[in-house]
Amino acid sequence: MTRTVKMLSVMMLASSLVLAAGCSGNNGGNEGGANNGAANGGENAGTNAGTNAAEGSGESEVAEKADILFWTPFSGADGEFMKKIVEKYNSAQDTYKVKLVIQPNGEYYKQLDVALSAGKERPDLAIMHVDQIPTYQNKGQLQPMDDLAGAAGINKADYVEAPVNYETIEGKWYGIPLDIHPLVMYYNKDLFEKAGITAPPTNRAEFDAAVEKLTDKDKKIYGYVVPTLWPQQFIFPSLVWQNGGELWNGTDVAYNSPEAVEMVQWMRGLVDKGVSPANVQQDGENTLFLQGKNAIQFNGPWMKGQFDEAGINYGVAPVPQIGKAKQAVYGGSHNFVVPKDVTDAAVIKGIGDFLKYVSTNSMDWAASGQALASKPMLESAEFQALEMQSNVAKSFDYVQFAPNVLNWATISDPIWGELSSALLGKKDAQKAMDDAVAKSRQAMKK
Structure with missing residues (x-):
């Protein structure tokens, strides 16, 4: 060669x-x-x-x-x-x-x-x-x-x-x-303007208030559609870290902690309040965003091309700090x-x-x-002129990656099925995370 x-x-x-x-x-x-x-x-x-x-x-x-x-x-x-x-x-x-x-x-x-x-x-x-x-x-x-x-x-x-x-x-x-591709917040500018919201939310109080205003149940427009599958691989870790929890405590998996469970309950609570529909299937949140019926979506920078092609009037901002402890965001x-x-x-x-x-x-x-x-x-001035990408880079100071643990993808895989069960209302949040931890420990023994 x-x-x-x-x-x-x-x-x-x-x-x-x-x-x-x-x-x-x-x-x-x-x-x-x-x-x-x-x-x-x-x-x-x-x-x-x-x-x-x-x-x-x-x-x-x-x-x-x-x-x-x-x-x-x-x-x-x-x-x-x-x-x-x-x-x-x-x-x-x-x-x-x-x-x-x-x-x-x-x-x-x-x-x-x-x-x-x-x-x-x-x-x-x-x-x-x-x-x-x-x-x-x-x-x-x-x-x-x-x-x-x-x-x-x-x-x-x-x-x-x-x-x-x-x-x-x-x-x-x-x-x-x-590159670094962290989770980011996309929002529908037209829906924000209609709801009288002048800026994207930056914390839980602002987020909770915004999604209530953005939801119009009669027109089936939702403030934030909670995904039950992908991209929870980016969302769930971000929320756990923001709330002071960890996925790995140094020796063991830790996603059944009170900090982690609270974030699962918070997401399910959005469904219970009606700001998100129930039973969201794979890519359902994205389909509704493309249809102008989902005001906020958490996803990655890779969605830009699809949203541009669809002609959506959208904005991009860092993910709000939903947790109580610190700002953090999962990235690849x-x-x-x-x-x-x-x-x-x-x-x-x-x-x-x-x-x-x-x-x-x-x-x-x-x-x-x-x-x-x-x-x-x-x-460079050329990069700074890119509105979306420069906004994405604002989170680089607090971006985190998957735990530096060998075979982490295999170890953590049980999270996603159990989390889906909790978000769909099929399992209690604590029970789902306990089951995920038990399955992960079995995977570590193999």
């Missing part, structure tokens, strides 16, 4: 100088400024995007060319945005070629497991969700990014702390973050990782070059609705 260009011999030095001089006048024309390190953050001007000459040294070196196989799970509309980034990088220089492969999202980790275990057709670079990194690192399938990042001029300080801290394991950095994060078995020096250098480029050239990814994890991008 790599192609090697031999170093020019001394006898060809004169010819190479002529060629270098002839090409140097075209560097400024590269789209995205891939060869212009100073324009893209100042650092690493000598290595960014495959610099081919040692300027002013009187000598010329040709870097080893390499193909880089890059896997992502972006099989939805977001795939086109990543494709643009890769295409721009490839057209901006000719030393490295990134080959983008989009795997089906639902099968992504199964495919990745097979590739990493078999060692055949495995990627050189892959996207991995931040909460998967500890498990894959523990299996010895990832390599630290510290040396690669250092050689490329990529610094931890240039990224939002939350994902960097999470993926730094035993002092080594195993992932470079692309896409990260770049490198499999342990990638050892080709040219490939590794090319990966670093690509990631350095992405760190200051990822506005196409922001256009997908994602809030970027690179601080230079977050602070």
Whole structure:
């Protein structure tokens, strides 16, 4: 998967100088400024995007060319945005070629497991969700990014702390973050205006008052439709943390605590009050939002494209602090990782070059609705001009990820069925969470 260009011999030095001089006048024309390190953050001007000459040294070196196989799970509309980034990088220089492969999202980790275990057709670079990194690192399938990042001029300080801290394991950095996608609040501006509400709610009192005003039972318009399934995986943890509870107490699952149970009761209470319909099925809250019959929805940044296409007059704001203890919100994060078995020096250098480029050239990814994890991008005027994405980034100071526990997805899976039973009124909240804890403890023993 790599192609090697031999170093020019001394006898060809004169010819190479002529060629270098002839090409140097075209560097400024590269789209995205891939060869212009100073324009893209100042650092690493000598290595960014495959610099081919040692300027002013009187000598010329040709870097080893390499193909880089890059896997992502972006099989939805977001795939086109990543494709643009890769295409721009490839057209901006000719030393490295990134080959983008989009795997089906639902099968992504199964495919990745097979590739990493078999060692055949495995990627050189892959996207991995931040909460998967500890498990894959523990299996010895990832390599630290510290040396690669250092050689490329990529610094931890240039990224939002939350994902960097999470993926730094035993002092080594195993992932470079692309974005953070926390739970956010979408609201229907037309319904808010009709109800006389001038600003999105920021706390429980404001939220409870708003959803009462927004509900029109005669027209079957609801203030907040409580989802009973997805995206509770983002909502429930946010509420538990806000209320001072934990999903994991350091040694055991803890989602049957009084703090957690109270939040389940609060959600069910919205149904009992009639501000949410009962028996909401999968995606029911989203269907009603699209129909203009659900005033508020908690969901992720990935919904932007769908809402834009539907022509909804919506706003985006941080999730209100519903709990009594603190502001907190559950989030995910896409990260770049490198499999342990990638050892080709040219490939590794090319990966670093690509990631350095992405760190200051990822506005196409922001256009997908994602809030970027690179601080230079977050602070740029171009990003700040994006109303939704800049609002999403406001929660980065208090975003939290899934507990840093091996196989957490399997351990926590019983929550969602039991929570659904409680929200549908089939089980008492305390009973449902006790049952979830019991099932999770059984899963930990397997």
